[in-house]
Structures are given as structure tokens and as C-alpha cells.
Amino acid sequence: MKISATPLQGVLLIEPTVFGDARGYFYESFNARRFAELTGVQASFVQDNHSRSAKGVLRGLHYQIQQAQGKLVRVTAGAIFDVVLDIRRSSPTFGRWHGVVLSAENKHELWVPPGFAHGFTVTSDMAEVQYKTTDYWAPEFERSVIWNDPAVGVAWPLDGEPLLSAKDRAGVPLAQAEVFP
């Protein structure tokens, strides 16, 4: 398993070791001891999420202002452009985003600590996204930064307008969003 830092402090790219043989492949998509040793993150995961979306769907940019969730994100079918936005006001990179391609093929995972908004768009015909979270879903604390806030300027790899939920269409610009200290 290889861990790489990203330009946003605390956000980590994880490349699992994949063992291929004549039957196919095997890899540990999560190992609590190794995750803690290699990342230095003490996370305990309480919920596993799984979503499926068609090409051009965009979900995000989401966070919970209380019961903030750390998320360990991976893709088991298709490919996404996964985006994190630093919304920790005291962070030197507050307001900056970072994007990575996560796919069933590359098997990369992204560790998104609490303090970030998170979202993705699907670049394959369909994608299944699975992620572990460090806290439970708390709809009363859910917030969305609007995906196309020009002040943030995420370079989404979109071919036309994205398919959004009503909630995401009602996201707010970062300047009006509740953020972390």
C-alpha cells in the first residue's frame, strides 16, 4: 500500500497493493492497522456508503458542519473525478480544491479528513462509489457548497451540464457557506 500526500494537508491518496494471478486479483481495500500505521490517522469508521451514478452525474460538494465525517473513498465500477475542497478557515489552503481520478481500474482510494467538502462527477458510462465514514449521516447538519462556485473554480471534466440533485442545485457559494474554524 502506497500513501501519497496531496497539495491539501491531510488529504491522502492511497494505492493498495494488488495481487494478480491466473484467477484474477486480490487486494485489501481497507486494513485498520495498516491504515493507522501508514497514514498516522486515528479513524474509526462507522458507516459504509455505496452509490451508483450515470455519466455526467455530479454529487457535491458535501459536508456535515457538525458530526463532520472523514471519508475513505473508492470506486468499484467505472471512473470518477473526485474532488475535495478545503473549508477549514484557519488552513493555509482554505478555499482550494484538489481532484483525483478514482476508478475500478486504478483502485486508488482518497482519504478525505473532516474539514473538507467532498464531491465527484462520473466520467465513465456508470460508476459505483463506495466510501467508509467516521461519523453517521446527520441530515440536519448536511451542507452543500455549490459545485460551480467561480470563486472556487473546480475544473470539472464535464461534457455539458451535470445531472444534479435538487439539494445540490441549491448549494451555496463558499463565501456564504458555514465553514469549519
Ligand SMILES: Cc1cn([C@H]2C[C@H](O)[C@@H](COP(=O)(O)OP(=O)(O)O[C@H]3O[C@@H](C)C(=O)[C@@H](O)[C@H]3O)O2)c(=O)[nH]c1=O
Ligand atoms: C448521505 C446519505 C443519504 N441517505 C439517503 C438520503 C436520500 O434519500 C438518499 C440520497 O441522498 P443524497 O442525495 O444526499 O446522496 P449523495 O448526493 O450521494 O450524498 C453523498 O454525496 C457524496 C459526494 C458525499 O460525500 C456523501 O457524504 C454524501 O453527501 O440517501 C442515507 O440514507 N444515508 C446517508 O448517509
